[in-house]
Amino acid sequence: MNSSYAQKKADLRSVLTVYGRKSVLEALTDEMLSCQTLHMADSNRKGGIIADIEQRAAARGVPVRLHTRDALSRISRNGKQDQGVALDIACPAFAALDQGWLQARLVGSKAPLTLLAMDGVTNPQNVGMIIRSAAAAGVDGIIYPDKGLAALGPLVIKASVGTVFRAPLLRCERLLPALRLCQAQGIEVSYLDGNADNSIFEQAGAGHRVYVLGGETHGVSAEIRELADTALSIPMAGGVESLNVAVSAALVAYASQRR
Amino acid sequence: MNSSYAQKKADLRSVLTVYGRKSVLEALTDEMLSCQTLHMADSNRKGGIIADIEQRAAARGVPVRLHTRDALSRISRNGKQDQGVALDIACPAFAALDQGWLQARLVGSKAPLTLLAMDGVTNPQNVGMIIRSAAAAGVDGIIYPDKGLAALGPLVIKASVGTVFRAPLLRCERLLPALRLCQAQGIEVSYLDGNADNSIFEQAGAGHRVYVLGGETHGVSAEIRELADTALSIPMAGGVESLNVAVSAALVAYASQRR
Numbered sequence: 054m055n056s057s058y059a060q061k062k063a064d065l066r067s068v069l070t071v072y073g074r075k076s077v078l079e080a081l082t083d084e085m086l087s088c089q090t091l092h093m094a095d096s097n098r099k100g101g102i103i104a105d106i107e108q109r110a111a112a113r114g115v116p117v118r119l120h121t122r123d124a125l126s127r128i129s130r131n132g133k134q135d136q137g138v139a140l141d142i143a144c145p146a147f148a149a150l151d152q153g154w155l156q157a158r159l160v161g162s163k164a165p166l167t168l169l170a171m172d173g174v175t176n177p178q179n180v181g182m183i184i185r186s187a188a189a190a191g192v193d194g195i196i197y198p199d200k201g202l203a204a205l206g207p208l209v210i211k212a213s214v215g216t217v218f219r220a221p222l223l224r225c226e227r228l229l230p231a232l233r234l235c236q237a238q239g240i241e242v243s244y245l246d247g248n249a250d251n252s253i254f255e256q257a258g259a260g261h262r263v264y265v266l267g268g269e270t271h272g273v274s275a276e277i278r279e280l281a282d283t284a285l286s287i288p289m290a291g292g293v294e295s296l297n298v299a300v301s302a303a304l305v306a307y308a309s310q311r312r
Numbered sequence: 313m314n315s316s317y318a319q320k321k322a323d324l325r326s327v328l329t330v331y332g333r334k335s336v337l338e339a340l341t342d343e344m345l346s347c348q349t350l351h352m353a354d355s356n357r358k359g360g361i362i363a364d365i366e367q368r369a370a371a372r373g374v375p376v377r378l379h380t381r382d383a384l385s386r387i388s389r390n391g392k393q394d395q396g397v398a399l400d401i402a403c404p405a406f407a408a409l410d411q412g413w414l415q416a417r418l419v420g421s422k423a424p425l426t427l428l429a430m431d432g433v434t435n436p437q438n439v440g441m442i443i444r445s446a447a448a449a450g451v452d453g454i455i456y457p458d459k460g461l462a463a464l465g466p467l468v469i470k471a472s473v474g475t476v477f478r479a480p481l482l483r484c485e486r487l488l489p490a491l492r493l494c495q496a497q498g499i500e501v502s503y504l505d506g507n508a509d510n511s512i513f514e515q516a517g518a519g520h521r522v523y524v525l526g527g528e529t530h531g532v533s534a535e536i537r538e539l540a541d542t543a544l545s546i547p548m549a550g551g552v553e554s555l556n557v558a559v560s561a562a563l564v565a566y567a568s569q570r571r
Binding site for chain 2: 085146182185186188189190191214216219220221254287289290291292293296297299300303304307311
């Protein structure tokens with residue numbers, strides 16, 4: 054029973070449910086996406102964009118399930134904005150961040166493992182840009198906690214220019230225990246800090262490492278600074294005191310892959 | 313007469329005029345800025361924020377000049393949004409991009425000269441972020457044409473988090489002749505193109521070079537592709553097809569300084 058529950062939970066981690074009529078229609082139109090199930094509220098009026106959605110789903114052979122309005126809200130997790138429509142998209146690059154995943158990757162990897170984490174980045178525009186850049190750089194995983202980060206919803210998806218569906222998101226509940234888990238597997242935890250002595254350009258890519266980027270307002274939280282093994286900086290000239298967090302993430306992600 | 317006119321024009325190039333009551337008050341409050349002259353419309357009603365602006369200017373010894381509403385519009389170049397207030401800020405790192413500047417810098421430089429240019433980047437948010445990142449990386453100049461780029465105004469200043477006042481902006485009228493001038497001085501012109509064979513990480517920093525970044529919608533224009541000596545790409549993994557232009561600019565700027 055337990056292992057089947059764990060399996061189901063792991064499966065849920067690799068599904069992203071999008072909602073809203075326009076977002077769902079767009080996703081159904083993207084041939085690169087693996088659409089699993091279309092969920093519709095039985096209260097939806099027929100015709101218009103609802104008819105377009107149904108036609109597109111039928112053409113692609115995507116099964117449709119009807120729900121009460123309440124049940125649909127629980128599926129979309131956003132009853133206020135789902136407009137009675139939700140779509141499950143399979144994201145095979147997603148994984149639940151747990152000991153099993155880490156061990157499998159560490160055994161199999163020839164190059165140093167590079168993970169990226171965000172601590173309190175609440176602007177979905179930045180989160181989406183970070184996912185896009187990190188995926189482009191080829192990092193092994195982007196830790197995505199359910200709490201303390203912009204929700205994995207339409208704004209993040211839009212800002213990622215759709216790259217989120219193919220990005221290696223490592224999903225977990227909260228960041229701190231996830232970082233402890235990484236540390237226990239011998240992965241160094243480093244956070245970015247403009248005042249740190251060591252530069253990412255000297256240190257990046259030297260060993261298994263998770264890079265933690267702090268939020269726009271408060272930076273990296275005290276408890277994560279406490280936990281971390283090292284602090285790293287991006288050198289700045291010209292009297293500039295800080296960089297945009299999405300820019301920092303891109304520099305870190307590419308630096309980690311350049312050794 | 314001619315040389316005095318040229319001198320005056322060059323001086324104007326190293327002044328940035330901000331406008332709007334809140335922006336002007338903010339600038340007057342920033343001790344790092346060299347505020348030259350406060351311009352006020354004689355129609356401004358006294359008191360409130362106008363009184364704050366006058367007090368702050370007096371405390372810093374910034375001279376005040378009164379103008380008719382029309383004359384003030386010509387100074388701010390934005391009569392609709394200046395709210396009767398404009399402030400000249402001296403930006404000593406600004407220069408007019410001409411043969412003299414290029415020759416002086418090429419003679420004096422031990423390291424390869426790195427310039428950054430934007431072609432048709434119309435989103436002020438991106439332009440501001442690019443200036444901030446390029447200044448932080450320590451590039452030698454950011455070419456800023458009067459035409460074909462988001463106006464050097466409040467939105468760009470805000471997105472740059474104020475770094476624009478200290479950034480090495482090379483001002484000119486249009487980008488194409490400016491690039492020809494660079495080329496005539498032996499500076500290689502390279503544009504960024506996702507499909508180019510050569511990676512910036514292999515090539516950057518190898519010689520004097522100006523990197524041209526294309527706009528959000530159309531990329532680098534045909535006439536600049538034609539003119540350019542080389543095309544360079546940022547390698548992308550994970551099926552990602554492009555990067556945000558501000559992210560690309562940061563990667564290019566830092567790569568150029570890492571040799």
